[in-house]
Amino acid sequence: MEYLVKTHHGTVLVAVFGDQDKPALITYPDLALNHISCFQGLFFCPEASSLLLHNFCIYHISPPGHEFGAPPICPDGFMPSVDDLADQIVEVLNFFGLGAVMCMGVTAGAYILTLFAMKYRQRVLGLILISPLCRAPSWTEWLLNKVMSNLLYFYGMCGVVKELLLKRYFSKEVRGNVQVPESDIVQACRRLLDERQSINIWQFLEAMNGRPDLSEGLRKLHCRSLIFVGENSPFHSEALHMTSKLDRRYSALVEVQACGSMVTEEQPHAMLIPIEYFLTGYGLYRATLSVSPRSPLSPSCISPELLSPESMGLKLKPIKTRISLEV
Secondary structure, X not given: OEXXXXXXXXXXXXXXXXXOOOOXXXXXXXXXXXXXXXXXXXXXXXXXXXXXXXHOEEEEEOOOOOOOOOOXXXXXXXXXXXXXXXXXXXXXXXXXXOOOEEEEEEOHHHHHHHHHHHHOHHHEEEEXXXXXXXXXXXXXXXXXXHXXXXXXXXXXXXXXXXXXXXXHHOOHHHHOOOOOOOOHHHHHHHHHHHOOXXXXXXXXXXXXXXXXXXXXXXXXXXXXXXXXXXXXXXOHHHHHHHHHHOOOOOEEEEEEOOOOOOHHHHXXXXXXXXXXXXXXXXXXXXXXXXXXXXXXXXXXXOOOOOOOHHHHHOOOOOEEEEEOOOO
């Protein structure tokens, strides 16, 4: 089911999958993507279905104007900031009558959900973040974003913008070269980018290019956090920085080798076992549950043994893990 939810900062589309009596998992995609192009690889895995869809009702939130068939948003009207986009999420939760939720976001979407968790701590049970951002843009990123922003505004979704976005999402192994063709996921993403309204992407990019640094507030973020990052992601150092700022008692980092930013599409199977162990801390399991899926989630302490490098890394190659075993 798809719902258009009117908020004080514009209308957003929410695609809902599953039994709405179950605990809620909300997702937020990266720039120029929606739930089809950002999360399909993960949620179409049979193992993910038995884990995530069995335990949660999924609420895929699209950034304003990123859904299929979206009309262009007038550039002369209201320009939402990252704070406005985070505030939209709480209005979406209120629309569906949701309390505290689990969150999953990719890069720009991970930043929005982190900001949401910092502003509305009682509404977030846990964060699953993929190649997240938490600092203000570096000069290099700011300049690259400005180039892309100008191209989007004046020329639309041109070839240069698509190549910049694909480099943002995927490793060079799947983007291909003269000898090796593009992988199917890159070709599919390229086609989906052609369907986006460039002015709507421009607005989201402008908001992200003006984002503030969240680093100082991360230590006070006591919801449990699981961070994935591809080793070839342009935001790899950002994920390491964010992990260093989070309370080590509540966070874990999984580095996925030979992968870009969008682990959900490029190597979704690398996420399954870490997520499964992460969710055991909430009493949720792949096949059977120790609590009813209709019951509220109740976080408990994750056993250090479940999140040890041996437990995660040896069962799930190629990944590396960085994790504190403090309790």
